[in-house]
Structure formats: structure tokens, C-alpha cells
Amino acid sequence: MQDTIQQLQQEIEAYDVTTAAGLDQFRIAYTGRKGRIADLFDQLKTVPAEDRRSVGQQLNALKQLAQDKFDQRRQQLEDEAAAQPADAGYDYTLPAVPGALGTRHPLSLTRDEIVRIFSRIGFNVAEGPEIEDDWHNFSALNFPENHPAREMQDTFFLPPAGGEEQNRLLRTHTSTVQVRLMQSQKPPIRSIMPGRVYRNEAISARAHMVFHQIEGLYIDENVSFADLKQTIYYFAQEFYGQDVKMRMRPSYFPFTEPSTEIDISCLICKGVGCNICKYTGWVEIMGAGMVDPNVLRACGIDPERYSGFAFGMGLERPTMLKYQIKDLRLFTQNDMRFLRQFEAIH
Numbered sequence: 001m002q003d004t005i006q007q008l009q010q011e012i013e014a015y016d017v018t019t020a021a022g023l024d025q026f027r028i029a030y031t032g033r034k035g036r037i038a039d040l041f042d043q044l045k046t047v048p049a050e051d052r053r054s055v056g057q058q059l060n061a062l063k064q065l066a067q068d069k070f071d072q073r074r075q076q077l078e079d080e081a082a083a084q085p086a087d088a089g090y091d092y093t094l095p096a097v098p099g100a101l102g103t104r105h106p107l108s109l110t111r112d113e114i115v116r117i118f119s120r121i122g123f124n125v126a127e128g129p130e131i132e133d134d135w136h137n138f139s140a141l142n143f144p145e146n147h148p149a150r151e152m153q154d155t156f157f158l159p160p161a162g163g164e165e166q167n168r169l170l171r172t173h174t175s176t177v178q179v180r181l182m183q184s185q186k187p188p189i190r191s192i193m194p195g196r197v198y199r200n201e202a203i204s205a206r207a208h209m210v211f212h213q214i215e216g217l218y219i220d221e222n223v224s225f226a227d228l229k230q231t232i233y234y235f236a237q238e239f240y241g242q243d244v245k246m247r248m249r250p251s252y253f254p255f256t257e258p259s260t261e262i263d264i265s266c267l268i269c270k271g272v273g274c275n276i277c278k279y280t281g282w283v284e285i286m287g288a289g290m291v292d293p294n295v296l297r298a299c300g301i302d303p304e305r306y307s308g309f310a311f312g313m314g315l316e317r318p319t320m321l322k323y324q325i326k327d328l329r330l331f332t333q334n335d336m337r338f339l340r341q342f343e344a345i346h
């Protein structure tokens with residue numbers, strides 16, 4: 001035992017500590033609760049009784065030696081650290097690492113811009129589910145049973161969930177959200193409803209089975225066709241430019257009466273004629289109309305008291321026009337070379 005004490009004493013005296021990590025190793029090896037000195041204290045009871053006192057004193061001296069060395073080295077390391085300038089170890093001549101900017105998807109840019117434009121005239125934003133039923137997607141919107149318009153929309157049907165009577169489907173348009181709003185709120189209602197929609201179409205540069213629409217709905221007393229026209233004209237000027245021209249063509253949708261399709265003068269050729277506008281000078285931007293009284297009634301709103309207008313437009317086409325994107329598939333391919341091009345736009 002005494003030999004071991006002596007050997008440890010020499011070891012500790014010779015031990016060189018120059019770093020914080022080294023100091024930690026020293027503590028673990030010698031002074032710590034599981035260190036070698038603690039071991040020796042445990043063995044003290046095996047020392048014959050007559051020697052125990054003197055061995056105990058030597059052990060205490062060894063412990064003190066180790067502790068003193070530890071304290072002194074720690075102090076020394078702290079003093080050294082304090083003497084160093086705070087920025088030691090930095091090289092200010094190295095080039096900076098630029099912070100990586102995220103990019104926003106071009107469809108989100110368009111959606112947010114449209115939302116901002118309508119929010120300035122009092123429209124709030126509403127959303128609804130993408131998995132719908134026949135009633136919200138068709139019946140409540142005045143699509144007659146077995147009417148070809150239902151087929152017009154190339155619906156994806158889902159197997160009925162347990163206990164449900166109606167087929168479930170992927171909504172083919174955001175007009176479903178109109179229905180949900182009218183059912184759950186009292187007029188005045190003034191909302192726009194962006195969202196993803198689905199139709200069973202072959203994927204090409206110009207069509208996709210998943211795309212986006214933004215729907216608008218305004219229901220109150222005395223809402224007129226003139227309100228519709230002025231609201232859309234305001235939007236067209238804000239979104240497409242102050243000198244844009246607009247025209248309305250009569251059209252048909254089951255859920256509006258009268259119905260209209262709205263064109264703006266072609267932004268590319270300024271109305272002269274090009275392949276974007278198919279040499280007509282006009283580009284269609286949305287469908288719209290006065291909400292059919294049957295729709296109001298189906299959703300629990302009294303058509304004698306209230307009237308309103310609705311409109312719906314795709315997000316892909318205006319985005320392609322604005323950023324000159326030639327292939328719609330780029331929107332869903334997550335190609336970083338494409339997405340990175342929108343880095344600086346907010």
C-alpha cells in the first residue's frame with residue numbers, strides 16, 4: 001500500500017496538465033469519486049490496525065497533493081483564458097458564408113398577391129376540405145342529377161367510407177367552399193377561397209390532374225351585377241396592370257345565373273394577336289356570375305332577401321403568364337433549378 005502511495009505521488013508530481021480536457025482527465029484519474037485515491041481510501045480497512053494511522057496520514061497527504069495540483073492548474077488555465085482576447089481564433093479575412101435564402105413557390109406568390117388585392121376591399125380568406133362529397137361538389141351547386149356537367153369535370157371518386165351514403169370524391173373546384181361558407185355563416189359574406197383541386201386529366205405541358213383555384217363570394221342585401229363587374233375590374237387592374245382592358249362574355253355555370261366568362265386584353269401582344277391569345281387579342285381569366293337562387297336556398301339563405309356574386313379562377317395560368325413559365329409540370333416537379341429562380345421575390 002505504501003509503495004502504491006509513493007508511486008502515485010511521483011505520478012501526480014510529474015503529471016502535466018495544459019488543457020481543460022487534460023484537467024478533466026486528471027480529475028477523473030486521481031481526485032474524482034471513482035479515482036485511484038478514492039480506491040486507496042476504500043482499501044484502508046485491509047491495512048493492519050497498527051499501521052492504519054500512519055498510512056491514513058500518507059493517504060491524506062497524497063489527496064491534498066492531488067487537490068492542490070488540480071486547483072493550481074485550474075487557476076492557471078482560467079488566467080490564461082482571461083488573458084486571451086475575446087475573438088482569438090477568428091480569422092476576419094476569411095470570406096463570409098452567405099445565409100441561405102428559402103424560396104417561395106411561384107403559385108404561392110400568385111395566391112398571396114391575389115389575397116392581398118381582395119383583402120384591401122374587405123374580403124377575408126376561407127378554406128375547405130379537399131376530400132368532399134357529391135352534395136357539396138355538385139348537388140348544392142345546382143348541378144342536376146345525371147347532368148353532363150358532372151362528367152365535364154372528370155371527377156376522381158373515392159370508395160365510400162364505412163357507413164356513408166354518399167360517394168366521396170376529390171373536389172373538382174373550390175366552389176365547394178362557397179357552399180360550406182353559406183351553410184355556416186350569415187350574410188354579409190365576403191370571402192376568397194384559395195385551394196387545390198383535382199380532375200382526371202392526362203398530364204401535359206398545359207394540363208395537370210392537380211391544380212389550384214381561387215374562388216370569390218360576396219353575399220349581402222342588394223348585391224348586383226354591377227358590383228361583380230366593378231370588383232373584377234378592380235382586381236384585373238391591380239393584378240394585371242392599370243391599362244388592362246376587360247370584357248365579359250355570356251356563359252353557363254349551373255351555380256350562377258346569369259353566368260359570364262371574363263377576358264382581359266392579352267398582356268403579351270397588347271391585343272394585336274399572338275399565340276398566347278390564339279390571335280384573338282383576349283385571354284380568359286375567370287368564370288363568374290350571380291349566385292343562382294337555387295344555390296342560396298340549398299345552403300339555407302333566403303334568396304328573396306339576399307343576392308350575391310361568385311367568381312372562380314385558376315392560379316396556374318396567371319402564374320405562367322406572369323413569370324413566363326412554359327410548362328405546367330414544372331410547378332410540381334420540385335426541381336431546385338426552377339424554384340431557386342424565385343428566391344428574391346416575396
Ligand code: DAH
Nearest residue numbers: 173175287288289310311312
Ligand atoms: N367552378 C368553376 C370551374 O371550376 C369556376 C367558377 C365559375 C366559379 C363561375 C365560380 C363562378 O364561382 O361563379 O370551372
